[in-house]
Amino acid sequence: MITSVDTNALLALLYDDDYTDKSETELRRAYRDGRVVITSIVYAELSADGHFDSTSELDQFLEDFSIQVTEPSQEALFQAGEGFQRYSTRRPDGLQCPSCGAKQTVQCEECSEDLAPRQHIAADFIIGGHATVDCDALVSFDTAFYETYFPSLTIYPESSAHD
Incomplete structure (x- = not known):
């Protein structure tokens, strides 16, 4: 079995947060x-x-947890692109107030285009595509996102409620 690990599960270890024990x-x-693996995207997010302070420190951290860096296959990258496209077309225009639900449009001061919120980026989809196609499961605390865009993916920790 090959398990991929999302950045948030590794950050939980580094910062001793609410997810540390589960991670x-x-x-x-x-x-x-x-095997336990991460994509180069997760490696880059950890370094960011x-x-x-150095690649050797990050490499040692990964080695301590027996985590290998692997590259996503072309099929995984293709699925990532398809997922990102679905996300981009579903994403609402403008902003919505979390308290009252009112929707507002905000325009760019430079070009007057309407701005839209970006909650997920292509990297999130590469992590999901890699876990779905090249691995058997993913350790992540972004369950709702991965269940929505990669419904066949097994996500740990298993949860009946979305985190």
Whole structure:
């Protein structure tokens, strides 16, 4: 079994947050069941976090958890692109107030185009595509997102409620 790991599960280990214990448990389970991997996207996101001062520090962290860096297949990248396209067409225009639900349009000061919120980027879809096509499961705390765009993906920790 090959288990891919999302950036948020590794950041939980680095920052000892509310997901730290769940992340440790799932990584131990994944290691017992087979290989544990991340994509180069997750590697880049970890390096962008600022926690590591060098590639050797990040590499040592990954080695300590027996995590290998793998590249997504072309099929995984294609599925990622399809998912991102669905997301882009579903994304609403403008902004919505989380309190009252009122929708507003905000225009760019430079070109007057309507601005739309960006909650997920293509990298999130590459992580999901890689886990779906090239792996057997994903450790992530973004369950609702991955269930929506990669419904066949097994996500750990298993949860009946969306985090």
